[in-house]
Amino acid sequence: MVNVQNVTFSYTKRAELLSNLSLALETGRIHGLLGKNGEGKSTLLKLISGLDFPKSGSIETMGFNPIKRNPDMLQEIFFLPEELPQLTLSIANYENVYAPFYPNFSTEQFNAYLKEFDITDKTLKLNKLSHGQKKKVFIAFGLATNTKLLLMDEPTNGLDIPSKGQFRRMVASAIDENRCLLISTHQVHDLDSLIDSIIVMEKHEIVFNQPIENITKKLFFRVADRNEKDENVIYSEDTLRGLYQVCENTTGEESKLDIELLFNAILTEKNKIVKLF
């Protein structure tokens, strides 16, 4: 679906934002792209969609070179940016204008998603909506386009708590084996039980890219007693509830993945974790 090979990118000549980055995204998966601020997550999404051009290396998006911005490719991509465009259209007119560009757009799905987000009046103007409501419209539209590739940059920013749950449900139901979703976020809890592949960026490169099933096979997540000693512990966080630990999975027993704990563990004990995969 997406193949990024040795890509280097910088906005200025001095500092490279992405250096020699490689990544492959498969269909039928929801990939979570995690990283600290300024690591280049949004830039990577822009590069994949052809909004920015790599300085070196190559990118292939659904068999196309994204920098050409071929309409055949664009009609199979929907990019939800963190900041939304300022449009004076009503929801109905937005659909009327933009839906014909996407051959697989489904009005029924769009209406159903809007309804799930409690947006029933399509005469509402986009510029009169709150940021959260506007985001809901764009999420609903993006899912209804049925594009093969969905890129979402901080999709849950601005959504209220019930809407985050609705978002997870909608996304989970919208993804099939022909679609690929890449979600970039800081809010790892919002992706809990949604993503099935984790990509971590650190120091402008991909340091970790594994499907969830591999992670839980190799790593064990647990809350341990403070006095408990275990030589398999790779990383631990002392909290009020006890020690949250990431251990090497030596027994083959599966545990529930804690994305935030994994992310912190990768940033702190990168070499130990990467060595296991």
Place this chain on the structure above:
Amino acid sequence: MNTTLNINRLGLLLKRYFLENKQRELTFWGITMVVFTLMHLAGAQDKFISVEIYLFISGFIFAAGTFKAFNFTPSGMHYLLIPATHLEKLVTAIILSTFYFFVCTLITYTIGTALGTTIGNIFLDMHNPIQFTLFQSTPDFIVNGHSIHKAGNALLNTFIGFAGVQSVFMLGSTHFKGNAVGKTMLAVIAVSIVLGIIELFLLKATFGTYHLDGQMLNFSITQNQNMFTGLETAGTIFKYALIPFFWVVTYFRLTEKEV
């Protein structure tokens, strides 16, 4: 699928523009008609220049906003990701900023002139005929018996000049992020100054002076008729070629645009 120029997508892009800017368009053309009506209350005499000034100024402001989506990164991203080719986006911009704007100005001018003159005749006790000076020929400008400004081409000349200005400001709107009107104007002034300096040096090199004091009009060109016609043809080709040149540059700016 046609990945160069698809009429269906072109239509969708135009529809997109009109739906997004419906209110603004109605307001602008309403104001324009009022301006033309007021302008012609006292008749149509000597209004040609005023109408042209209005057309050109409002036109380049409009053209400088052609790619205003790039002023705000999320809007620029949204625009670039519309599944249409760069050519389709450019053609849409040309249709809107050049042909559509010019035709709408002519329509509002025609209505405004007729309305203004009629209202003036009724309420201001005037007796002016309804005259559309913009459509009338300007007198020939003769140099040594040679017609410089061909009569009958007034409207075409106005359009060519207008299209040229629009193409420059449209390029400016892809090149500059924010205040494209001011920045393009500054760029045009800077280029004009440079060309002026080059012209002065050429004058000095050719005639040994920086100023001809109108002596150009006294040159006998009757014996060099071929040379004069050749220069005129070259000038005409250059004038017409400038417009597509700026369109092509705009196209490449659009293809290379990153947000």
